[in-house]
Amino acid sequence: MLRTVFWVLVVAVLAAFTAANWQPVEVRIWEGLLLETRLPALVILAFLLGLLPTWLLYRTTRWRLLRRIANLEASLGAKAAPSLSSTNLEAARGADTLKSETP
Numbered sequence: 172m173l174r175t176v177f178w179v180l181v182v183a184v185l186a187a188f189t190a191a192n193w194q195p196v197e198v199r200i201w202e203g204l205l206l207e208t209r210l211p212a213l214v215i216l217a218f219l220l221g222l223l224p225t226w227l228l229y230r231t232t233r234w235r236l237l238r239r240i241a242n243l244e245a246s247l248g249a250k251a252a253p254s255l256s257s258t259n260l261e262a263a264r265g266a267d268t269l270k271s272e273t274p
Contacts, residue, residue, distance in 0.1 A: 185215060 189211035196213060198206040 185211070185218075188214065 192210045194210055195207055196210050198208065198213065200206055
């Protein structure tokens with residue numbers, strides 16, 4: 172809910188800025204290369220270029236943490252499974268006799 176409110180506010184501010192500043196600007200890229208665009212397009216492009224590294228960092232961190240959680244859950248599941256080692260032999264035999272006694 173909070174994320175939605177934030178993005179609605181960002182879009183509203185950008186829409187108000189666009190309505191108030193719809194004028195052409197010239198951007199000199201190199202000496203002979205001149206780009207003529209509207210000011211809101213330039214501001215929105217700069218905003219998105221600034222947002223991109225943070226979004227990529229968020230996605231890679233989330234992907235890495237989800238992989239780590241999956242690996243930890245898998246290792247926990249492997250450790251929780253009953254084994255037939257010499258220390259758990261009586262527990263394993265007890266589980267087998269309980270299964271055979273139930274109808």
